[in-house]
Every structure is written in structure tokens, then in C-alpha cells.
Amino acid sequence: MTKKKKKLQEGVGRIRLGLCCIFRNEPIRFRTTTAKYLLQLNRKEQLRKLSGLCLQNSHNLLAALEFVQHNGIGAFRILSPFFPRFTHPDVGYSLLDLPDAEAILHNLKLIKKFGKRHDIRLSFHPDQFIILSSPQNKVVQNAIKELEYQAMLAEHVGADLINIHGGGAYNDKRATLQRFKKNFEILPSAVQERLSLENDDRIYTVSDLVPVCEELQIPLVYDVHHHRCNPDGLTVAEASELVRNTWDKVGREPYFHISSPANGWQGGDPKPHADFVDPADFPQCWKGFSLTVDVEAKAKELAVLKLKYELDV
Numbered sequence: 502m503t504k505k506k507k508k509l510q511e512g513v514g515r516i517r518l519g520l521c522c523i524f525r526n527e528p529i530r531f532r533t534t535t536a537k538y539l540l541q542l543n544r545k546e547q548l549r550k551l552s553g554l555c556l557q558n559s560h561n562l563l564a565a566l567e568f569v570q571h572n573g574i575g576a577f578r579i580l581s582p583f584f585p586r587f588t589h590p591d592v593g594y595s596l597l598d599l600p601d602a603e604a605i606l607h608n609l610k611l612i613k614k615f616g617k618r619h620d621i622r623l624s625f626h627p628d629q630f631i632i633l634s635s636p637q638n639k640v641v642q643n644a645i646k647e648l649e650y651q652a653m654l655a656e657h658v659g660a661d662l663i664n665i666h667g668g669g670a671y672n673d674k675r676a677t678l679q680r681f682k683k684n685f686e687i688l689p690s691a692v693q694e695r696l697s698l699e700n701d702d703r704i705y706t707v708s709d710l711v712p713v714c715e716e717l718q719i720p721l722v723y724d725v726h727h728h729r730c731n732p733d734g735l736t737v738a739e740a741s742e743l744v745r746n747t748w749d750k751v752g753r754e755p756y757f758h759i760s761s762p763a764n765g766w767q768g769g770d771p772k773p774h775a776d777f778v779d780p781a782d783f784p785q786c787w788k789g790f791s792l793t794v795d796v797e798a799k800a801k802e803l804a805v806l807k808l809k810y811e812l813d814v
Contacts, residue, residue: 516787516814517575517622519795520565520805527802529564532557533585539592547592552599555584559608562658566615574805576622576793581647583654588646596653606657613659622793623660624756625651632668633688634681641684645692652691662756663695664722667705674704678713685717697722697756702772706733707740711747720747724758725784726797730771738786745790755790759783759808760797776800780811 523531532554539547562579569577586592596602616623631644651663671677685693698714699722700707707721707728714721723744725737735743741757748755761779762771776799787794798804 514789514791516790516792516794516812518805518809518814519576519578519622519624519793520569520574520802521578521626521795521797522580523801524565524568525799525801525803527568529561529568531561531580531583533582536586536589536592539586548594548598549600551585551592551594552601552605555596555599555605556601556608558583559605559612563608563612563615566612566619566621568802569621570615570619572802572806573809574802575620576624576795578624578626578795579654579658579660581625581627581651584650587650588643609654609657613657616659622662622754622756623655623658624662624664624795625655625660626664627651629666631665633665633684634668634671634677636671636677636680645684645688648692648696649689652689652695655695656691661695661753662697662722663692664697664699664756666699666701667710670704674709678709682713682717685719693719699724699758700727700731702727702730704731706731707735707743708733711743714747715750718751720744720751720753720756722756722758724760724797726758726760726762726774726782729766737784741784741786754793756793756795757787758795758797763799774799777804778808780808783808783812 534550534554539550542550565577587594596605599605627647631647632640633644635641648663655663667681668677697720698710700710707723710721721744723741728737728740745755759778759782761775761777761782763773763775764770774797778796778798796805796808
């Protein structure tokens, strides 16, 4: 029995809720900037500005982890532009270019140590423009570059997950998924070992993606709200079981997403997320398993804490 699988078995029955990226009320803010602003500066000034932002964000990520640990929240999703404009073709940079590189790296070590000590799971969910299945080579190359950046940062802070969507259908879902599989093979190992796919609310269902995940030996993140908006004939229980199997095969704790529709299930478009999660939307079949469940609600930490109380987890 591997160490990872033993840990999974010992943790059966624990649901840890996750906070996504930012806060509603807490005075913890992650700062960014635009390429347009940076291009007004000379290179030295650009790097000084970027260095200050990265340093502040590293301080604030540690503060975020201290908050979630204090409040019994088990996971935190890191904002993708944590290092602002890192891969931009005109103003991009490497960590060692920054005047505060030593202090930033020190903070990242503290973050990794804190997360490991308190068993806080860290993840990334890149923006929608990260499309590995695009028919356009430039889009794919830009996606790979961005994923390499996030894998680098994930290594520094101890994050185990970089979660992406399947992308567009391009009039042929089968051919598109074949492109995804082909492009997956050229990803660096640091990306491959952290990458997961997620079903979406318009195009790719659990049924579409499970075979891809099984072939590539990567896990699927199950978004139950997306599944309810974009059904595929599977029940929530059936989909949950299929997805859990993809995580079991890689010896890791399953990662799911929960949210509720802002307009209700009978009130028009159910896709937009509500401020809070209706406990009735939390699947009963998830209880009793060891899971990480990101709460994708607009009220952020308030929504996580409310759901934690209502579910008594």
C-alpha cells in the first residue's frame, strides 16, 4: 500500500470545503496591474512595480492561509495572476528578475510549509483562455506557457492541482478531444502531474471527459452545478462515482465544485452563481467520503463558513 493511498483511507468521511481566490469581507487583497500601464514605464521601473506586487501578494497568500486554517476551511484556490503579467510577451519576467526575489521566495517557502503543516489543499484554476484543445497553434503554445508558469508557482507553494476545462467544441467534440490528448503529451511533467479536467455547463459533460481522463491517467474535477445545467443522462450519484474513480486511480483525494444558481433552478438561466450555496444543492451522496469541495459562491468566505455550519463539516 502506498503512502498516499493509506492517507486517503484514513481520511474517509472528511469533507473539506475550499475558498476560491478572494475575500468578500476580510481585508486580504491580491493586487494586479495591466500591461498597458507597465508599458509606460522603463524596464527597471516595470520590474520594481511588479516586484512590489508579487511581494505583497506573497504576504497576503500567507494571511489567506492563516485565515482558512483558523476557520477550519481545508482548501484555498490561488488566483491565477498571482504574479501579475508573468507570461505577457512584452512585459513578462522571471522570478529572479525581481528586486525582491529573495523575500518573495522566502514567503513562498513559508506558504508551502504552513499549508503542509495544516493540511490545507492548494489549487489553481486558470482562466478560460487556457485552451489546450484549440486548433490554433498559437493559442495552444500560449496555454502551455501559462500552464508552465502555474506549475512553477504550484511547486513553490505546494499546490497539487491545476484544473482546466475542455475548451470549445469547434464543431467536432471528438476531434477536439483528440487534439487535447495529443497536446497533453507535450506538456512538461510538472504540469501533467497536476493537471485535471472539469466538466462545464455548456459543452463537455462528465460522460465526455471521463474516457479522456482514464486514458491520460489524470483526474476529473466534478462540478455538480455544471452537470445540472448540462446533463448527460448520468445521475449525480453515478457521475460522482465515475469521477471518484479517476481520483482513486491516481491515489489522490477527489476534488469537486459546488454552487447554486443565482436565479434558482426554475427562474431563468441557471448558470450564474448565487452569493451563497443552498444546502439542498449539496449532494447527499457526497457525504461519508473524503472529498475537497470548492465553494464557488460570490459571497466567498461568508458563503464557505455558512455552508460549513449548515452541513456541520
